[in-house]
Amino acid sequence: MTSRYKSFVSVEDLHQHVGQEVTLNGWVYDKTEKGKLAFIKLRDGSGTVQCVLFKPNVDEATAASASALTQETSVSITGTVREEARSPTGVELDVTGIKVWQISQDYPISPKEHGVEFLMEHRHLWLRSARQHAIMRVRAVVVKAIRDFFDGNGFRLMDSPIFTPNACEGTSTLFETEYFDLGKAYLTQSGQLYAEASAMALGKVYTFGPTFRAEKSKTRRHLTEFWMVEPEMAYFDLNDDMDLAEDLVEYIVQSVLKNCAKELATLGRDVSKLEAVRRPFYRMSYTEAVEWLNKNNVKLNRKQTDGSEIQIDFPWGEDFGAPQEEAIMQQFDKPCIIHRYPTEVKAFYMKRDPEDPKVAMAMDMLAPEGAGEIIGGSQREDNHDWLLERLQHEGLPVAAFQWYLDLRKYGSVPHSGFGLGVERTVKWITGADHIREVIPFPRMIYRIVP
């Protein structure tokens, strides 16, 4: 391949260079010496390979620089690629030369165990570790799969703004900032309202970007800044919406299986669980889910006025919490969509079911293995007057939503969409036990550094 910029032989491609002398550029992952032998594990961002140096075979200076290598020292190592049955990757490098760029001193992260706090304070270095490296590569494949899926199915990317003049769903959990002379602005918690306008212009669109929630959530599935992809489709009803969500998630999972075998092995992921993620997924209505909870004796903890807690049958109309979702998902080996939630617990823009106005045409997709909600979506209210009524009922500032109401005045159509949380999805697919591991630099309530 000709290139205007430098191209290196990468560790990932070493098996194509057996018998050749190559130079690898990277960092020392680990080193151990046994007498006249030095074993240097070199990582170059694409993978890790063991480089073997037998000191009598090289000049004194090279032998000395091998002995001086420390963890994370930057080096270029030249050597001959050799097939090696004892190597996990099948190849090794017989070292003939070493160029040291910079000696790394007292690298804080040893190959041994570390606590969460220590690792989070060293997130900028933790990313170099094998497990984090594998997760980040899966994340990149998930994002690419999302883009490929939409780009290949007639969708256009239409990004939504990040500064917004008002709360999208009327809640008070947004990050606030001063916006010149125009008063307060907020960081978006969803690009959806803008995606609806975009869908009326381009038909099938998706918006993909960061999203901000100022909620003081402190769990292993919440971030204050996370990435969300939000497709929005004109002339799609709720069933179309659910079908699309299934297609997307199946495509993402199968794409990771196809492209990330090595990474999933590093992570110790049981791939048979992912192979099972094939359409059709499970579906049940909210009402069926409530019946299931009560039939299976899954109670709701309710706080009394005196502070004590009692357990009650799950009442129709209450929103599900994590315990209910987890109980429902224990019976399933692949995702399940729960649809038609009570109108009262859902956002103002969701269309009411014409056959039963007590429920909204909403749907959530729950992933198995305790991963929880990865998608939330709905068919949108397309009737101007009903939407206006809902806005007023929620006490939202109608003037700020005038442009949004316009969409229902000038050629309104049935339309639907959903949001898929990228980090929740990567957490599920990689089997990571905490969401902070699946984004390079997590933003959480008590942590903004590094």
Place this chain on the structure above:
RNA sequence: UCCUGCGUAGCUCAAUGGUAGAGUAGGUGACUGUUAAUCACUUGGUUGUAGGUUCGAGUCCUACCGCAGGAGCCA
């Protein structure tokens, strides 16, 4: 915001109210196949902070600080 738990060596942890320890990392030495190498020697401490109880506090009490994960909220 509420509830629960934790804070001891660079890191991971131990220590019945009675002399602060181990493993590991780091340093020195030995070794031609290591994969968390092994072996020998070795450096390393204001027990989160402030107060209190006690003859005596890492340990018990109070407050504060920091961290963790559960609730609520949600993707």
